[in-house]
Amino acid sequence: MEIVYLLCSILYNLVTTIILSLLLPFQALIRLRLRRSPPETHISLYEGTVYHQRRHPLNHSFQYPVRYALIDLQRAPSTNHLHLSAHQARQITHTNGPVLLLTIPPSVGYQQNPLSVYYCYHVQGTCTSLKKCIAEVTNTPWAERVSFIFNPHSDLVAKALHVSPFMDMLGSWNIKASDPGESLTVSISVHHPDLGNYFTASLIAKRLPSSSESDHAIFFWLMPHKVAVWIYWHAIKLWWKNVAFVQHPRYTVPTYREEALKRDKKLQCCGLSDEGGERGKEHGCCLGETSPKGRWFRWRDAKWPWS
Template structure:
């Protein structure tokens, strides 16, 4: 059944993206006729180009890298931010900060969005590099499109794995995260610490800021970028299957309480009494049992899960 859902998702994305791509020339002609492009309208957005690298050391060695393009949005000033993300005020409320908030993400392209990781950089009031206080990670799995969000310390933090991100990784272990304040260079590292396999997986994002003067249109700059990321994910999943790495079914079928178990494991990681005061407080967003988003106020971690979208829901 999941193979059928995957085919539906791929076919829907293909025809939607093809149609919108064919319409792009008409959009550019209309924009040039109405208003000449100017770099000043893009000042609240910084563009980055770099490389994502994955290195799996066990149970088999498998590494790959691919080029990627990201946008860094100043959420207080950018006129057109990607949909389905937090606002600056929401991010400040969650992280208890009062300064600028920046969102690092891959914008949707011709009707398709693919963001394995988006990051919010939350600053104290002065907003200098030294005052980056907290980050919020938004991790989305492929192909299901589920998402988990949580707060972490960008200097270094350890978070119990809260999402089934790959059918070739189980839910055990923790994510070790680190991120620098984005400037001319940007670096994000995530390693997996597993109770049996040890420190067996590392993912990094290294990128450099691109001059806005060299980019005439954001739509062209990010054209098919989400599709390329998805293609790399599927291709290397096929390679892992070919290497006989065990396929692990989604825990929602085998262990529906996996989210609560992740919360319990994260509580054990956070041994500070101040972070355990609200550990049993829960809230269902939306006011009904059918809501697709659930928040878990766990100390200052603030886990938020979003369920899968069509056709996986």
């Protein structure tokens, strides 16, 4: 059933993409002639490269070009229902300053965003500093999502989503993100209790001049589609190389979300480390009343018929 749904979804998106792409030049021409679209000064454009490297059970790496938008949510004219508002992000992170969202906008009816990041700033006196980030991780093709807070300087977060059919749910994500300026970086490495640090994904991007692209619909044309093609293509290559297929945990461990919460609380309590690719050691701690308050997580369920 899932295979049939996937094929129907691909066919539907293909037809929608072709129709809306044919209309795109006319829409851009109308916007230009009528001058109804004011300059979107709340958006900065970034162009860069995503790198993936797998070291177990075999070496497999690739890279692809990407285009991202960095949106000032406070100045944005409207809130995208797919994402948090600036107010919601401040409440979650207990900050009081600007909130920026790094994401790939939808293009011609299609949305594909493996990772979006909220940069939440805190103002104290005359000083404004990046205090917390919120990650939104979405898996393909199920379109499930998990959002969580992390320390942008470096944080270890329990793996809370089945992001790939070629990875199990054990281990944690070591995630860090630089303060976006003329350039930005985001990196995530998977720390596994048995395999060590066996997978790394990173984004390195540079900000483009504000006058480089006036029509954002054209600038991001087919960007989500290209990301999806890379994901599916390299999934086929891993399958061809006989990398073991891991079934979605909802079929094998229905309580995987609760298990992730327990593992994350343990990480915060015990300060586990996977440095050097070795399994982290507990430091005589427990999950009793003295455990720290759990990290904020929020899941979005899969759409039918994945659920």
